[in-house]
Amino acid sequence: MTEQTQVRGRRRAARPPVTWLDRERAVDLGFLLGLCLLALLGLGPSFAGAGFAIAGLLGLVVSIGIGQAAWAKRLPAIAAVVMVLIAFVMLGGPVALRSLGATAYLPLPGTVLALLDEVVFGWKDLLTTLPPVDGGGTLLVLPWLLGLVAGTVGVLLLRFRHPALPLLAPLGLLVVVILLGVARPASIWLQGATFATIAFAWLALRHRRGVSGRSVDTPTAVRVRRGGAAAVLLAVAAGLAVPLSAAVGDDDRVVLRDHVEPPFEVGDYSSPLASFRRYVEMEEPDPSNLWDTELFTVTGASAGARVRIATLDRYDGVVYGAGDSAGFQRVSSVIDNPVPGDRVEVSIEVGPGWNDVWLPTVGALQSMNFEQGEPRVKAESFRYNLNTATAVVPTGVREGDVYSFGAVIDERELQPEDLGYGPPEARESAEFLETQAVQWSAGHSEPMARVFAIAEYMRRDGHYSDGVLESERIYLAGHHRHRLTDGQGGVNSVFLVGNDEQYAAWMALLATRVGVPARVVMGAVLPEDGVVRGEHVQAWVEVRIADGRWVTLPRERYMGTSQPGELPPQQSTQVSGVNVPPPAPIPPPSALMDQADAELNARRQRRDADLDEPFLAGWPTWLKVTLVSTGAPILLLGAAMGLVVLLKRIRRRRRRTAARMTARVIGGWRELVDLAVDLGVAVPGRATRREQALVLPTAAAGELARRADAHVFGPEVPPDWVVDDYWQHVLTEHQAMTAGLTRRRRFVAAVHPRSLWG
Amino acid sequence: MTITADQAAWFSQTFNAMADNIEKAVLGKRDVIKVVLAAMLSEGHILLEDYPGTGKTMLARALANTVQGSHARIQFTPDLLPSDVTGVTVYDQHKGSFEFHPGPIFHTIVLADEINRASPKTQSALLEVMEEGRVTVDGTPHSVGRPFMVIATQNPIEQAGTYRLPEAQLDRFLMKTSVGYPDTAATVELLLNASVRDRAGLVSPIITADTIVQMSGLADQVYVDQAVLAYLAEIAEESRRVPHVKLGLSPRGCLAYVRVAKTWAAADGRDHVVPDDIKQLAEPVLGHRLLLDAEAQFSGVTVESVIQKLLDRVVAPTDRMV
Numbered sequence A: 001m002t003e004q005t006q007v008r009g010r011r012r013a014a015r016p017p018v019t020w021l022d023r024e025r026a027v028d029l030g031f032l033l034g035l036c037l038l039a040l041l042g043l044g045p046s047f048a049g050a051g052f053a054i055a056g057l058l059g060l061v062v063s064i065g066i067g068q069a070a071w072a073k074r075l076p077a078i079a080a081v082v083m084v085l086i087a088f089v090m091l092g093g094p095v096a097l098r099s100l101g102a103t104a105y106l107p108l109p110g111t112v113l114a115l116l117d118e119v120v121f122g123w124k125d126l127l128t129t130l131p132p133v134d135g136g137g138t139l140l141v142l143p144w145l146l147g148l149v150a151g152t153v154g155v156l157l158l159r160f161r162h163p164a165l166p167l168l169a170p171l172g173l174l175v176v177v178i179l180l181g182v183a184r185p186a187s188i189w190l191q192g193a194t195f196a197t198i199a200f201a202w203l204a205l206r207h208r209r210g211v212s213g214r215s216v217d218t219p220t221a222v223r224v225r226r227g228g229a230a231a232v233l234l235a236v237a238a239g240l241a242v243p244l245s246a247a248v249g250d251d252d253r254v255v256l257r258d259h260v261e262p263p264f265e266v267g268d269y270s271s272p273l274a275s276f277r278r279y280v281e282m283e284e285p286d287p288s289n290l291w292d293t294e295l296f297t298v299t300g301a302s303a304g305a306r307v308r309i310a311t312l313d314r315y316d317g318v319v320y321g322a323g324d325s326a327g328f329q330r331v332s333s334v335i336d337n338p339v340p341g342d343r344v345e346v347s348i349e350v351g352p353g354w355n356d357v358w359l360p361t362v363g364a365l366q367s368m369n370f371e372q373g374e375p376r377v378k379a380e381s382f383r384y385n386l387n388t389a390t391a392v393v394p395t396g397v398r399e400g401d402v403y404s405f406g407a408v409i410d411e412r413e414l415q416p417e418d419l420g421y422g423p424p425e426a427r428e429s430a431e432f433l434e435t436q437a438v439q440w441s442a443g444h445s446e447p448m449a450r451v452f453a454i455a456e457y458m459r460r461d462g463h464y465s466d467g468v469l470e471s472e473r474i475y476l477a478g479h480h481r482h483r484l485t486d487g488q489g490g491v492n493s494v495f496l497v498g499n500d501e502q503y504a505a506w507m508a509l510l511a512t513r514v515g516v517p518a519r520v521v522m523g524a525v526l527p528e529d530g531v532v533r534g535e536h537v538q539a540w541v542e543v544r545i546a547d548g549r550w551v552t553l554p555r556e557r558y559m560g561t562s563q564p565g566e567l568p569p570q571q572s573t574q575v576s577g578v579n580v581p582p583p584a585p586i587p588p589p590s591a592l593m594d595q596a597d598a599e600l601n602a603r604r605q606r607r608d609a610d611l612d613e614p615f616l617a618g619w620p621t622w623l624k625v626t627l628v629s630t631g632a633p634i635l636l637l638g639a640a641m642g643l644v645v646l647l648k649r650i651r652r653r654r655r656r657t658a659a660r661m662t663a664r665v666i667g668g669w670r671e672l673v674d675l676a677v678d679l680g681v682a683v684p685g686r687a688t689r690r691e692q693a694l695v696l697p698t699a700a701a702g703e704l705a706r707r708a709d710a711h712v713f714g715p716e717v718p719p720d721w722v723v724d725d726y727w728q729h730v731l732t733e734h735q736a737m738t739a740g741l742t743r744r745r746r747f748v749a750a751v752h753p754r755s756l757w758g
Numbered sequence B: 001m002t003i004t005a006d007q008a009a010w011f012s013q014t015f016n017a018m019a020d021n022i023e024k025a026v027l028g029k030r031d032v033i034k035v036v037l038a039a040m041l042s043e044g045h046i047l048l049e050d051y052p053g054t055g056k057t058m059l060a061r062a063l064a065n066t067v068q069g070s071h072a073r074i075q076f077t078p079d080l081l082p083s084d085v086t087g088v089t090v091y092d093q094h095k096g097s098f099e100f101h102p103g104p105i106f107h108t109i110v111l112a113d114e115i116n117r118a119s120p121k122t123q124s125a126l127l128e129v130m131e132e133g134r135v136t137v138d139g140t141p142h143s144v145g146r147p148f149m150v151i152a153t154q155n156p157i158e159q160a161g162t163y164r165l166p167e168a169q170l171d172r173f174l175m176k177t178s179v180g181y182p183d184t185a186a187t188v189e190l191l192l193n194a195s196v197r198d199r200a201g202l203v204s205p206i207i208t209a210d211t212i213v214q215m216s217g218l219a220d221q222v223y224v225d226q227a228v229l230a231y232l233a234e235i236a237e238e239s240r241r242v243p244h245v246k247l248g249l250s251p252r253g254c255l256a257y258v259r260v261a262k263t264w265a266a267a268d269g270r271d272h273v274v275p276d277d278i279k280q281l282a283e284p285v286l287g288h289r290l291l292l293d294a295e296a297q298f299s300g301v302t303v304e305s306v307i308q309k310l311l312d313r314v315v316a317p318t319d320r321m322v
Helices: A003-013 A023-046 A051-072 A077-096 A109-127 A138-157 A165-180 A188-211 A219-247 A272-279 A375-381 A427-440 A447-461 A481-485 A500-513 A595-611 A621-656 A661-678 A689-693 A701-713 A720-739 A743-751 B005-023 B030-041 B056-066 B082-086 B120-132 B167-172 B184-192 B209-220 B226-241 B251-267 B275-280 B282-286 B294-299 B303-313
Strands: A294-299 A306-312 A328-331 A342-350 A356-359 A364-372 A383-385 A390-397 A402-409 A518-525 A531-533 A537-544 A550-553 B046-049 B071-075 B087-092 B097-102 B109-113 B134-137 B140-143 B149-154 B175-177 B245-247
Touching: A023 A051, A023 A138, A023 A165, A023 A188, A051 A077, A051 A138, A077 A109, A077 A138, A077 A621, A109 A138, A109 A165, A138 A165, A165 A188, A272 A306, A272 A500, A272 A518, A272 A537, A306 A390, A306 A537, A364 A375, A375 A390, A427 A447, A427 A481, A427 A500, A447 A500, A481 A500, A500 A518, A500 A537, A518 A550, A621 A661, A621 A743, A661 A701, A661 A720, A661 A743, A689 A701, A701 A720, A720 A743, B005 B030, B005 B056, B005 B209, B005 B251, B030 B046, B030 B056, B030 B149, B030 B175, B030 B209, B030 B251, B046 B056, B056 B071, B056 B109, B056 B149, B082 B087, B082 B120, B082 B134, B087 B134, B097 B140, B120 B134, B120 B149, B120 B167, B175 B282, B209 B251, B226 B251, B226 B275, B226 B303, B251 B275, B251 B282, B275 B282, B282 B303
Parallel strands: B046 B149, B046 B175, B071 B109, B109 B149
Antiparallel strands: A294 A342, A294 A531, A306 A518, A328 A383, A342 A402, A356 A390, A364 A402, A383 A390, A518 A537, A537 A550, B087 B097, B134 B140
């Protein structure tokens, strides 16, 4: 090959490719798409339904398409990235935010904010939500974004010749998906063997292309050897991947979910047991009393079913509260909660008497659907504890809220023949009842037998009092240690006196002390009509039996029912009979709400506000319509203009800092030409600089063209200072070209993308 | 070794002085004068093809007058013999030996007027001297010296009794151009001085033949980047592929192209050639070298349109070869 032929070849190679998509490129894009999709499928256990796969696939297709178009048009990588960003915003609503309503289909400010919100906070939401999350919820932004990022990175890495570089995109995606996923993989075959096999095949193919042309063997020999090598590679890949993937157990997977602490502290919420006296019958009218007030109406569950308000499993000497904060996870509408029992579909409408964070439920939840009363906000803040079957809505539920759920009910009650699960962890918390535990279970050695003995003792010798009657006002509310042990109805008095609150606390603490895990449940027993009032509220005890289940020890087993009588208890100090009001209900979230939840709610509400356009509330309709209909296009136009200006600045910077001095000079000249193009001047693109100078609207164009030619085609490469001087001259002329123009023409030239296409 | 900036400036100054001098005789034809001067400084020959009375001979004579050297005019006619051009060997009875009597070709600038009227045999007599600068008579070569330039003219419309120049002969000419009719202003000025019968006589010598040789040497030192060479080579290749062209640019034509492009750049005061030089010289260099097929003539395709198509097809480089 002659030198001139080489020169010509290089010149031609610099031209844009004629074909938009050749065969090799199509194969690469196919592999990239397939591998990334395989990696994305790893999110299967994290999302319900196939919505995540569709969102991810769309992201991949869009980003790969944009990347390929940018490659074919010889646009820089930054241009592809910017276009993908635009696509993320423009298409993000219809792809991933359909659940927010029709307005999300348009790239309105609210939609963009929601997208950004999910980009920033969605990861944490995903990791702190009990999988699977809603397949149609806003978290679809994550697979959409993952698809876009992986596709963009992959297609940009295809610009490099190294055969292995493009593999980094699907591999990175796979790692991210595994980290975001659950300990139980979607499919070891998909994520392990199949992925590895296809990846190796792609690598082998690209490597084969890379070495083609260097071989001196005959084509047949080369084909045979390459085919053999590819087969060996595939065999090795499969041979390694299959046993390795099979060998990796669920426990070995490292997922971020295990290391991200849910931002929730259930202990911040007041224990409902502490305000039990709100539900008892009062002698005198009390506005805060709920005895005959409708709390909620339950349909779908049979009469007698136990409605759980809260499970209280931690006693700190003052109050029984919910202690398992880590167990409260965000859940979607579908809850993976495999427990035996009868499946029911229950609907609850909250009445005027219930305004709390605790969400009344029945049985073990399998699904949850908030229907009325800011359902989206509630669904996104809803938390459920699988261990205690307790549901919490940090934003609170109030009158008029309606929700329905599927649940599995296990009505089994504790039997004497049941065995205890094992020694409880918090046995020390009931140490102050050691004497009673020993005395009341005397003659029994087995823990469960001692539990029944204690229950029987309490039921037999105990008396029931709400502390409401004049004569019974000495029996105070509460279940703190002093109340449980004092002489006014406590274990140190002649006989026990109290109601559900105290009896449940005694029973749970004593069972724990004798070695059987127990906890208090605050709830209600469903009446015939399904309307739960304060009178139906109860507190009972649940005991964990040998098979791990928590079974009910109904209050009738341990709570005395007889009145304490007129005689005050002996060995006690007389106290004035003052009616002790129940503790004031602590308002739901507000001050005590966990900070993270507060933030979550705030941004949810902000986002909803944006979507529901309350920022336009009170504005005239015509103004709202005008703003909505014109605002979005204006914003889009503004964004596009800003993008054009940004790209031009990047272009100028790249030109001025090019590696070769002559390239900088050429770039300087191109700056002038591009400005003229943006000003509407028809500059011939294939002309020489001197020919272009003839049409440029500046007197110095000819001189600048001659200088550029001298620097480019002259015998010596210009030094730095000469090039800098040239650029100074260019920038001066750049300003001169627009100096005499109107402000409008200057603006149009600045934001016009015409020169970017050249 | 590359020409320095000072040398390039001097070259340009001298070049323009010569052009100004010749322009006294040939009004309003600055571009043509520059092409002719470039051919001379490139040590090439030029063919002037134009209608009668446009100043072809005037231009040639003015060019000859501006150089302080010998010049001759040969009026080519059908009965002109090769020996009338090259010279003859005559037996000297006093010395008793043959003696060479040089013909009119042995001058610095030779005006071959209406060259296509001579027979092919006589035209061929110019082949050797135009290519090699020497004449071989009876086996003895005789150098014509340096500088040597043939300015030939021919009439494109009078075809009767003429002999078309063969391709080999055409290729000997570095460039071909036409003078063309003067514009109105130049015509008015010409008429105002109608009393001057011989305008070429207004041109006095301002440069010596040695200086011409020196300038030619400087022009050879002008730098040409590989990108420009590649551009030229691509034009040459394309000229052989473009439709309706039977004969494209030859390697000798390419060499001539580069030579004259260097001179052209130096005449502009530059030490380097730019793609614009190649473009500007395309028509005078390629015009007589591209041979169109018969179909082109029937289709109305001209050499000028083919050259324009060539330049449109081949993109000029904007960057040097890395």
